Every structure is written in C-alpha cells, then in structure tokens.
Amino acid sequence: MADLTWKDMEIGNIITTPGSARAYRTGDWRSDKPIKDYETCIKCGMCWLYCPEAAITIDDDGMYGFDLFYCKGCGICAEECPKKCITMIEEEEV
Template identity: 60%
Template sequence: MGGEGLGWKDLEIGFVVTEPGNASSYKTGDWRSERPIRDNERCIKCGLCYIYCPEACIHEDEEGHFEADLYYCKGCGICAHECPRNVIGMVEEKEE
C-alpha cells in the first residue's frame, strides 16, 4: 500500500521513495461518487472508452469487452460521455 501506516521515523531522508513505480499501489477508486456500469449486449467493442479514460484504468477482456478497474476508477464519467452507443451509465455509489 501507499504507506498509510508509516510513522515519521519510518521515512527515508528527503521523503525519497525507494520502490520504483509504487504509485500504482495508490488507491484512487475511493475518490469515486459514481461508478460506470455497461450493457455489453449493445457494446460494439470500439474501445473509445479505453482511449479516453484519463486514469488509464480500463482494460480489454478476453471477449473484447472493456471494463474499468474500480481500484483506480475515479468515476469521472468520461467513458460514459464518449461512448458512441451510450452503453455506459453512471450509478451512484452507496455506503456499504
């Protein structure tokens, strides 16, 4: 994880991060107030949602459909806005 449990004595000098690429462990999914849902029946697999996603968190599955990784997805809704078939909708996240 991104170091939530670290105390001040645990930090490297100058707050240097010695593990390359550890930004990928930083969860941005909890910023989300709405999540994307999609209707794969009507999806034409064009991949525009994948191209437009500013978080680069959408990946293609084995059947050629696209899915957002909710660990990173901030719920910005750009995929839903750009989808030419309007198969992506945004639904409100509920308290669990």
C-alpha cells in the same frame, strides 16, 4: 502502505522504489461509478481511448471493463460511448 509508522520513513520522505504510485488507490475519490450493459457493447474501444486515467481494462475476448481501483468516476467513458451502454450511478446506490 497505510500501516507505515514514522520510523519507516526514508530521509526526506524519499521514495526509493520506482513506480510505487501504482499502489496508491485513486479510486476512493470517486462519487459516481460506471456500470455497463455488456449486451449492447460493440467493443469499439472509445471508452479505452478516452479514459484519462487508463482505468479501462480489456479481457481476453476484447471486452472492455473498468479498473475501479483507479477510476475516479469522471464519466468521460459514458459521455463518449457511441452505443450509450455505460451509465454513471452514485456510489451509494450500489
């Protein structure tokens, strides 16, 4: 998307492909990112339920993870986790 030139624009910047917003990386707004202690997680799914961006993933074992392409780092998952196994750390620390 980032290599589109002005000649590639549809009339009035109309978007003709439905769902193209999926390709837009909202994760780069993030200043804090979640990390998780997988040993403590009880797979209760509270993080999945509360995430306002649907950026919590579930793998085949029912383990929850993060989709950092969309995660904006709001920290609601860390706040709501009953086992406190999610921690928000500054992006620079990684």
